[in-house]
Amino acid sequence: MQNLQKNLADLDQSIQKACLTVGRSPQDIRLIPVTKTKSIDVIQHAIDLGLVDVGENKVQELILKANHLNNPKINWILIGHLQTNKVRQVxxxxxxxxxxxxIKLARKLNNELMAIHKKLEVFVQVNTSDEESKYGIKPNELADFLLELEKFDHLKVVGLMTLAIHSQEEQKIRHCFRTLKALLIETQKNYPSISRLSMGMSGDFKIAIEEGATDIRVGQAIFGHRNLSHTFYWPE
Known part of the structure; x- marks a missing residue:
């Protein structure tokens, strides 16, 4: 509990510093704690410390934890790739x-949401690193993709999401985030309600904040090292 509290305090300081660098308000940044591979007890500690948003990559892991904790105050956020055959479950x-x-996934989501009379906020994932192994649509496909999404009434597109290139070169990482920010600016000409940028993880969230992130997905900086490699969840 003490380690978790200290990690959150240190993270808050890092967020404030990154915001100060570019003249942003820390209140503009939403922290999404990513609890993949972490135990129910650890997640409960985080909730006891005031966290309400919880990000998970794997459908089965999210469902297991949500059922075990059974806490209506938690906002469960699926941040990983979703197969169409798992939509109904989650x-x-x-x-x-x-x-x-x-679009195939959007249609499946919309149909299943319609059946349970629910609407869902979604972020469109864009492959800004141009890596074939990463999920996401190409940047030049975004406008047409958003136009297609207009037909799905139970999906509310609120933002764009990306994974930066896994690199030690800061400029390459920064380029990914700048690309998404530029796409958002262009997108808002036709869709002003799309306003959020989900980008940045434990290793690059400070750069993401400097480049305009509104939602950062942070796991290890809060909960410590995990036994599984991040490539188990994020392809490279």
Whole structure:
């Protein structure tokens, strides 16, 4: 509990510093704690410290934890790739989905949401690193993709999401985030309600904040090292 509290305090200081660097308000940044591989007890400690948003990559892991904790105050956010055959299982649990990347998936989501009379906030995932192994639509496909999404009444597109290139070169990482920010600016000409940028993880959230992130997905900086490699959840 003490380690978790200290990690959150240190993270808050890092967020404030990154915001100060570019003249942003820390209140503009939403922290999404990512609890993949972490135990129910650890998540409960985080909730006891005041966290309400919880991000998970894997459908089965999210469902297991949501059922065990059974806490209506938690906003479960699916931030990882979603297969169409798992949509029905997970939609009743989640308040947001940060990785919409195909019309096929959008249609399945919309149909299943319609059946349970629910609307879902979604982020469109864009592949800004141009890596074939990463999910997400291409930047030049975004305008047409958003136009197609207009037909799905139970999906509310609120933002864009990306994973930066896994690199030690800061400029390459920064380029990914700048690309998404530029896409958002262009998108808002036709869709002013799309206003959020989900980008930045433990290793690059400070750069993401400097480049305009509104939602950062942070796991290890809060909960410590996990036994599984991040590539188990995020392809490279």
């Amino acid at each position: 939609i009743q649990y989640i308040s947001e989905f940060h990785a919409l990347d195909s």
